[in-house]
Amino acid sequence: MRPPKGSKAANGKLGGSAKKGSKGKKNKERGGSSGGSGAGGGGGVQPSAPAVWRPGQDGVDEGEALQYDPTAYDCLHRLTLDWPCLSFDVLPDELGAPRSAFPHSLLLAAGTQAATAGGNSLTLLKLSNLTQGRHGSRAMREDSDEESSSSDEDDDAPPVMHSRALAHVGGVNRLRAMPQRPGVLAAWADTGAVQVFDAVAQLADLAAAPDERAARGKPLRQAPRQAHAHAAEGFALDWSRVVAGRLASGDCAGAIHVWEPTDKGGWLVGGAHQ
Template identity: 60%
Template sequence: MGPPKKAKAKASASGSAKKKAKKASSKNAEPMTVDGEQAGPSIPAVWRPGLDEVGEDEELQYDPSTYDCMHIMSLDWPCLSFDIVPDGLGGPRSAFPHTLTLVAGTQAANARQNSLALMKLSDLGQGKHGDKAPKEDDSDDDMSDSDDEEEGNPVMHLRQVALSCGVNRVRAMPQQPGVVASWGDNGQVSIWDMGLQLAEVTAAEDERAQRGRPQRQEPRHVHRHSGEGYALDWSRASPGRLASGDCRRGIHVWDANEKGNWSVSGRYQGHEDSVEDIQWSPVEGTVFASCSVDKTIRIWDTRGKAVPQLSVVAHATDVNVISWSAQSTFMGPVTSVEWCPAEATMLATSSADGQLAVWDLAVERDPEEEAALAAHMNAASPEDLPAQLLFVHLSQSEIKEAHWHPQIPGMIITTAAEGFTIFKPSNVP
């Protein structure tokens, strides 16, 4: 392991689309007058949620230069979970505009209005963000609005499978992206063949957004747990292998068979409360980890008995995701965590207080570099702000899930009650 990295440019820059994230904007900064004399423009400061107050004469603003791009979109109903569907466009890719594909599950007011949604989003340009000069109009970006006439309008092609229940979690099989597993709020885990829908949105080239009505379809396989649940993960080392966990402590392992469906194991026993998340080992097809409201993380091996091989008390309260950052001192309960696929020491965490934070655990503080950045109107970093905290995004409330795009370095996608946000911080490679 090499020496620690130095803090990167804009290392503590933070931004938001709806809840502005800086006390002053360099774009609108004006000279101050002190005792009748004109002083230079003030340096904007980082606003820390929960710690810093906003005065009556202060307005929080975000700096578009802290993002390389940002887009906001939504479906008819909120989505608690989504997954990024691998595509055939190659990677890593960095040239704008971008195209990406997602699968999501809805939580509608009426159970029969729910659906699994397969979306291709294309023409995702930079607009007013990044190195381009910001426009005078500082309003939020939107999927239906044009960021830049030369880059065209973002477009969404949508195909939906009708459901009769809400979706707690959804995951696409890494080796066969058209195969999708969903955890329903009716206590059932279902596997769906969405290969046709994936082919349709992949082939769609019409510049107009195509939504389509939800279509009825039977799942390939259904397994009922003893109660509702959220934990769900496909193995990357063993194609077709799935694990699901429920709120009544049950864990089941699914294995694809020669007949084209799945056989499901008996219950793996060990947790003393709700199983909140499951993650397969990326290199071992028989090993997975689980975390629970019982405060533990447990390691399992399917080659042995259906009991944990290792159990660790990981926290004083519920453990809702497999790993979480102990440095998230300004955050509420962590709702999602994911390591960056392109940077070994970088991860993204989301929390119930609406923050998405990007961390680089190899960064060390560099006062000289911070002073040089401050001279160029970059936000001044408070002494108690961890150097490892690269970026804070505040566009949504109650973020449920966040993922790095595996083929577009630095691109992050989040889902919350009001919809999705797709963005790329300018200081993340």
């Protein structure tokens, strides 16, 4: 399986940007004049302002290093799964919105890209106790006396990850959760099949898991509620936000199939639209 041009598989870690700095050499000047005393000030060299490094667009010169800037993030945590994931989706929850107070908690669903077709899964994740740490505004005032000791103690507690998994045959090209019922997951496989799984019970169990201990469940083998084979592999997949249960899947041959929900809990997959 090869992802479409321009896409890149995640490696199971959440990262971010860094600002570009120099190592062993002077920063370039800002502006044109490099010496002499002008009418408005001294003649010293002005260091260049830090800039965000853009992967694929900015290079790294010899002697330069990337410097991590904690003020660039309001919150930053990293997690690792057993296999990389090309696609994930953030699941709606019942914790209220909008939420701005730390620590945060959220639900995710991800599809793996395992070394063997039988080693893949659709993984449900509950991430809790996501503190701000020394990031964002806290990084800028970390030396301030205004920070309370209780807040520091909260940040010392590690984040917690719980997971539940459904076995999936083939690497997952795209994964989408139904907005109206997040436990219903649609997955595009690199085998050319689109499948819909009912993970409502697993999601409810995961959401109720206590935050005090981390846990990883073994992949559950469960038959999909619906499956449809395209003539070619694909990546396009999304649920309708207007009609609950309506799904569209598109393949690399240009064919788009619309899935209409039925009264019996299944789907009627229409003919290909080009």
